[in-house]
């Protein structure tokens with residue numbers, strides 16, 4: 001495999017369990033394997049509570065998996081400790097989606113953008129102003145925003161400052177969690193476009209977490225659809241509308257897709273209950289809500305299998321024309 005084809009970041013069989021008050025465990029992520037490549041966007045989509053943020057938190061080293069491995073350029077980051085772990089954080093950055101709560105309200109934009117650079121000892125105090133202005137320009141904000149405080153900016157502007165702060169470290173991969181965003185969808189879309197522009201310029205890998213399949217598939221090279229902690233389908237973003245096979249992906253498409261890309265529509269809820277996965281239910285995680293559920297689906301959990309070019313599916317129905 002050539003260097004270009006190797007993933008920057010790779011999750012291998014990653015599982016995350018949380019203890020529940022009743023002594024059972026919630027399986028928030030169940031045996032997830034995903035790859036992130038240089039200059040490419042991998043979108044992770046699914047309803048609230050399916051485990052997207054949990055996955056991202058492990059990728060950015062804020063949490064450790066219960067089992068499985070995470071490789072940054074073939075080095076297992078789950079084994080890193082101390083200085084090595086701290087140094088690696090620079091490579092994998094995250095854009096916080098509620099900057100109002102993640103920024104120190106007493107810090108000016110200049111300091112917010114430069115704080116990580118100062119922490120890593122990469123710049124001197126007197127360089128801060130010029131550097132903050134440079135990154136503000138990259139995120140299409142005026143240079144004199146350096147003297148603003150977070151509360152003097154709109155949510156979208158704060159988001160741009162968050163991106164400026166993340167890219168200032170020149171990371172190899174950036175994660176964004178739009179699913180928890182306080183921004184309205186049209187602002188989310190502009191932010192997404194900015195990230196795609198920066199990605200093209202800098203060849204950053206992007207991990208993008210989103211509720212809106214139509215929005216994410218319009219920009220992501222690959223889309224991974226998550227349901228109750230499981231990846232049920234992976235396919236190229238540009239092929240989502242024509243080639244989606246999983247009944248859940250199709251349901252997400254039907255509920256939100258609009259050819260005119262009207263992202264203001266909320267997701268219509270699917271029929272049926274989403275239960276937390278405690279590992280007690282045999283078979284397919286989607287069986288309770290699937291209109292095509294067969295006996296086999298109640299007994300045997302479908303594994304992700306290749307069904308086309310860059311297309312993987314976990315569904316027993318794969319050869320049935322739905």
Ligand SMILES: Nc1ncnc2c1ncn2[C@@H]1O[C@H](COP(=O)(O)OP(=O)(O)OP(=O)(O)O)[C@@H](O)[C@H]1O
Pocket residue numbers: 018019026028046047048049050051052053054055179180276
């Ligand atoms: N620290 C924690 N302790 C216990 N349970 C947790 C913890 N973090 C997340 N969970 C549970 O894990 C499941 C997945 O949560 P997660 O936040 O990853 O979902 P999500 O898909 O990102 O949702 P949203 O789109 O609403 O952000 C949920 O049932 C959640 O309640």
